Amino acid sequence: xxxxxxIDSLVNKFxxxxxxxxxxxxxxxxxxxxxxxxxxxxxxxxxELAFGHLSSETAIDYPKKDEIVVVYHxxxxxxxxxxxxxxxxxxxxxxxxxxxxxxxxxxxxxRETYELFGVKFNNHPxxxxxxxxEELLGDWPLRKDYEGFPNTTARNLV
Amino acid sequence: MDENVGPSxxxxxxxxxxPMQPGPFRLNLRLRGETVVDAEVELxxxxxxxxxxxxxxxxxxxxxxxxxxxxxxxxTNEEAYVGAVEKLADIEVPERSQYIRVILEELSRLQSxxxxxxxxxxxxxxxxxxxxxxxxxxxxxxxxxxVTGARVTHTFLKYGGVRGDLPxxxxxxxxxxxxxxxxxxxxxxxxxxGDEIYKQRCFGVGILEAKTARDLGVSGPALRATGVAxxxxxxxxxxxxxxxxxxxxxxxxxxxxxxxxxxxxxxxxAMYIIEQCxxxxxxxxxxxxxxxxxxxxxxxxxxxGDVFHRVExxxxxxxxxVVSDGSDKPHRVKIRGPVYPTMQALPPLITGTTVADVAAxxxxxxxxxxxxxx
Numbered sequence: 001x002x003x004x005x006x007i008d009s010l011v012n013k014f015x016x017x018x019x020x021x022x023x024x025x026x027x028x029x030x031x032x033x034x035x036x037x038x039x040x041x042x043x044x045x046x047x048e049l050a051f052g053h054l055s056s057e058t059a060i061d062y063p064k065k066d067e068i069v070v071v072y073h074x075x076x077x078x079x080x081x082x083x084x085x086x087x088x089x090x091x092x093x094x095x096x097x098x099x100x101x102x103x104x105x106x107x108x109x110x111r112e113t114y115e116l117f118g119v120k121f122n123n124h125p126x127x128x129x130x131x132x133x134e135e136l137l138g139d140w141p142l143r144k145d146y147e148g149f150p151n152t153t154a155r156n157l158v
Numbered sequence: 159m160d161e162n163v164g165p166s167x168x169x170x171x172x173x174x175x176x177p178m179q180p181g182p183f184r185l186n187l188r189l190r191g192e193t194v195v196d197a198e199v200e201l202x203x204x205x206x207x208x209x210x211x212x213x214x215x216x217x218x219x220x221x222x223x224x225x226x227x228x229x230x231x232x233x234t235n236e237e238a239y240v241g242a243v244e245k246l247a248d249i250e251v252p253e254r255s256q257y258i259r260v261i262l263e264e265l266s267r268l269q270s271x272x273x274x275x276x277x278x279x280x281x282x283x284x285x286x287x288x289x290x291x292x293x294x295x296x297x298x299x300x301x302x303x304x305v306t307g308a309r310v311t312h313t314f315l316k317y318g319g320v321r322g323d324l325p326x327x328x329x330x331x332x333x334x335x336x337x338x339x340x341x342x343x344x345x346x347x348x349x350x351x352g353d354e355i356y357k358q359r360c361f362g363v364g365i366l367e368a369k370t371a372r373d374l375g376v377s378g379p380a381l382r383a384t385g386v387a388x389x390x391x392x393x394x395x396x397x398x399x400x401x402x403x404x405x406x407x408x409x410x411x412x413x414x415x416x417x418x419x420x421x422x423x424x425x426x427x428a429m430y431i432i433e434q435c436x437x438x439x440x441x442x443x444x445x446x447x448x449x450x451x452x453x454x455x456x457x458x459x460x461x462x463g464d465v466f467h468r469v470e471x472x473x474x475x476x477x478x479x480v481v482s483d484g485s486d487k488p489h490r491v492k493i494r495g496p497v498y499p500t501m502q503a504l505p506p507l508i509t510g511t512t513v514a515d516v517a518a519x520x521x522x523x524x525x526x527x528x529x530x531x532x
Binding site for chain 2: 052054058071080104105107109130133
């Protein structure tokens, strides 16, 4: 399977929710996606396009644009193509469907993203802090406006 | 994990300090008799916040920081970070520098596997194995020391090249050390396979099926021991790996012994790669003279954009996702370490085994808590 056919297949299937889908190189593709569709897209990628390996999942904070972008890097054990999916969420209430039912190892990535950025993953089996102590939950240390312990910045969002 | 225990159950906390893997983490086990019925990993004891630190440092200042993610794989961490930034800024690395980098990556793989195997020996009560491997590892470290000037945290890579050339006499010294290590690896095999305790504790124990391993997201030797030939060096070649001849070492059984076997094979393969590099290495500059970056600019600016760069760490797939906003510091750095999925896979892997096997299985996965916590 090559990058071009993968992106064609994706665009055909999820025409309305995908924007800016493009081939970056022979083995890299990227696209922006509407938040509602993330689980369906992941399921489709895993079942139809052999993307069986969730490589990483994280978030980026853009305070000026007032948004948090959740980034998924999905690779495959069978072909070398790596797909980057980005989902834009509003910064004051970032919420997205969990993909743990599709990719089992998303579990810790989502817990980490939750405690560091405050992105809420709906229907996650066990959404609590992973590497931080409990007192720090609600501070979202990797957000750009975090001033450092003990000054809290985003406590009102919990 | 639910703290309520049934009448014949017991909860045992292993850790946070125990020799199962370097670095503290806690393993909570629910036992029924001697059988593990449920398990949970607790992390975060040495969370260093490296991702946040990198955001507040310039690109050049970031290199020594990424060394500290895991001291066993400083070289591959550097390669992943520097490689990501080079891709972003479109910096080209001269071939000679690339070869020197490959040599160091593979030396790094050798020393990491040696220590990992020695530690694993300790977990099954095979302490003399540690004495053997730590001696060989010291030789490999002295080779790296010769080139970089440091034993474990090297800070040797620079954007667009490396800090220095191979020193005089490196080739001769490495030839002597490799000859010794090759003999030693044959000896390790003989020691392992001739040992009755090793046989009983490692063959058919802690079996990871290929399908399960894929679903759990495992990579590196633990995955290759199940027969899946997944290696970033082949899938998405970086540096000069595409010009080198090497095979991806796999085994079929997926048990503890298979994981050890894959590491032993990989060590031989790593030496073969280094020997090829020393033969093929062209002469030439370490930096391109007209490059804007590298030697002269401590505060280089990187154009806006994002890139995800993966390398094959001794433990699996190491990736750095670097986002730049055009300034001299990264906007966001995400470190995707290979140990995260490996540690996450521990509970399903040890559920159903006996408590005595837990240390052996966890040890054979060769995790590094420091890297998982970052």
